Amino acid sequence: MSRADFPIFNAHPELIYLDSAATTQKPQAVVDALSSFYSKSYATVHRGVYPMGERATELYEGARAYVAEFLGAKSADEVVFLRNATEALNLVAEAWGRPNLGPKDRIVTTIMEHHSNFLPWQRLARQTGAELVVLPVTGNGQLDMEAARRELQAGASVLAVTMVSNVLGTVNPIACLAAMAHAQGAVVVVDGAQAVAHRPVNVTQMEADFFVFSGHKAYAPTGIGVLWGRSELLAQMEPFLVGGEMVNSVSLKKTTFLDPPHRFEAGTPAVAEAIALKGALEYIKNIGFDSILGQEAALLELLLTGLGQIPGVSILGPEGHLREGLVSFLMDGVHPHDISGFLGEKGIAVRAGFHCAQPLHEALGIPATVRASIGIYNTEDDVRTFLRGLEDARALFTGERQWTTSTASR
Ligand code: PLP
Numbered sequence: 001m002s003r004a005d006f007p008i009f010n011a012h013p014e015l016i017y018l019d020s021a022a023t024t025q026k027p028q029a030v031v032d033a034l035s036s037f038y039s040k041s042y043a044t045v046h047r048g049v050y051p052m053g054e055r056a057t058e059l060y061e062g063a064r065a066y067v068a069e070f071l072g073a074k075s076a077d078e079v080v081f082l083r084n085a086t087e088a089l090n091l092v093a094e095a096w097g098r099p100n101l102g103p104k105d106r107i108v109t110t111i112m113e114h115h116s117n118f119l120p121w122q123r124l125a126r127q128t129g130a131e132l133v134v135l136p137v138t139g140n141g142q143l144d145m146e147a148a149r150r151e152l153q154a155g156a157s158v159l160a161v162t163m164v165s166n167v168l169g170t171v172n173p174i175a176c177l178a179a180m181a182h183a184q185g186a187v188v189v190v191d192g193a194q195a196v197a198h199r200p201v202n203v204t205q206m207e208a209d210f211f212v213f214s215g216h217k218a219y220a221p222t223g224i225g226v227l228w229g230r231s232e233l234l235a236q237m238e239p240f241l242v243g244g245e246m247v248n249s250v251s252l253k254k255t256t257f258l259d260p261p262h263r264f265e266a267g268t269p270a271v272a273e274a275i276a277l278k279g280a281l282e283y284i285k286n287i288g289f290d291s292i293l294g295q296e297a298a299l300l301e302l303l304l305t306g307l308g309q310i311p312g313v314s315i316l317g318p319e320g321h322l323r324e325g326l327v328s329f330l331m332d333g334v335h336p337h338d339i340s341g342f343l344g345e346k347g348i349a350v351r352a353g354f355h356c357a358q359p360l361h362e363a364l365g366i367p368a369t370v371r372a373s374i375g376i377y378n379t380e381d382d383v384r385t386f387l388r389g390l391e392d393a394r395a396l397f398t399g400e401r402q403w404t405t406s407t408a409s410r
Helices: 028-040 053-069 085-100 119-130 145-153 175-182 229-238 271-287 287-306 335-347 358-364 382-396
Strands: 078-084 106-110 129-133 156-163 186-192 210-214 225-229 248-252 253-256 313-315 327-330 351-353 369-373
Touching: 028 053, 028 271, 053 225, 053 271, 078 085, 085 186, 085 210, 085 225, 106 119, 106 145, 145 175, 145 229, 145 382, 156 175, 156 248, 175 186, 175 327, 229 369, 271 287, 287 313, 287 327, 287 382, 327 335, 327 382, 335 351, 335 369, 335 382
Parallel strands: 106 129, 106 156, 156 186, 186 210
Antiparallel strands: 078 225, 210 225, 248 253, 313 327, 327 369, 351 369
C-alpha cells in the first residue's frame, strides 16, 4: 500500500491528507476503472440487447456479486446499489420502517449516530408515534452497554446503530448488540460508513438485518453506496422510489415491480461508479485487512501519543479500547476552525465542526472539534508533520510555545 498508488499526491506532492473519514482519495486503479468503462465499454444496463449493453450489465452485476462477497452476504440479490449511505438509511426507514412501525413501537438508536442514521428515525418516530430511544455514551466514549441492555429489554422494534463513530472512533460491539436486539424481535440496522475501508465486515457473522456504506469513504467514487439487506426483509418491502428500471409491467390498472435488488434501483443507476467500487474493494482486498489494521493502528498510536504531549489538547473517544484511526480533539483557548484553517494553509487537511453529529456534541457540551483521520496512504511523516503544525497553531493562537519533545527535535 502506498501513497504512490494515489494520483492526487502526484498533483499535490506536499499534501498531508488526514480527512479520510469525510472522504478518501482514489487510487489509480479506481480512476482507471472509471476511465476504462467510459472510454471502452460505456452503455447503460439491463436494456440494450447489443453487445456493449450486455457487457455493461455483466460488469455492473459482477460488481454487485463482488460487493456481496466482500460483505460476506449470502447472495448478490441482497445488495442494492444506491447513491450513498444516507440514501440507504432513508430507504430502510421509509420502505421497511414506515409500514412496520406505529405508536407501540420503540426505535432504539445511539447518541453517537451521524445525522444520516438519526434523522430518518427521528422523523419516522415523529410521524408514526413510535418512541425514539437514544442510548448514551459513557465518560470513556463507549456505547453505554448497560443502558443498551436495559432499553432493548424494555422492548425494541428496531436498533439503528453505527459500527464505528465518525467522531469518537469507537468501534461498537455489533454482534453483541444484535443478539440483544434480536431477543426482542427487533430489526438491526448497521451504519458501516466508517468501517468498510478499515476493518473486515461480515454481515452474516454480525447478524445484522441491514448494513449500509458509501463507496467514497472506501476509495471508490462518489455517487455509489450500498444497502445490504436480509433477503426475507427486502422481499417484503415496497419500493422506495418508483420509475424506470424497477418494474415488471406497468399499466393503467396495475403495476408490478421486479424482485430485489432491482426493485430498489429506480432510474438509470451509477453504472461506472458501481464498477469502480468493485475496483476499490479489490484494491483493499489485495492489500489485506491484516496489513491495513496493522498500519492504521501504528499511526493511530503515534497520533494519540503526540496529541497527548501537546498541552491543552483533550482527545475525545475511548482510551485503551478498540477504536478506529480517527481522532477528534479540542485545544484549550483555540477554536477548531482556526486550527483547521491554519493547518489547511500549510497543506494539512483535517476537518473541524460537529461532523454531522450535532446531538453528540450537544451531549458532550462542546460546539465543535477538530478531527484527524487516517487512510491507507498515510505515513508516520504525515502524522509527525500534522503534530508539528498543531504545535505551531497552538503557539500562534495562544501566544505560548511549549518545548515538547517533537518541537525540540525539529
Ligand atoms: N454514517 C457515518 C458514520 C458517516 O461518517 C457518514 C459520513 O460522514 C455517513 C453515515 C453519511 O455518508 P454519506 O454522506 O456518504 O451518505
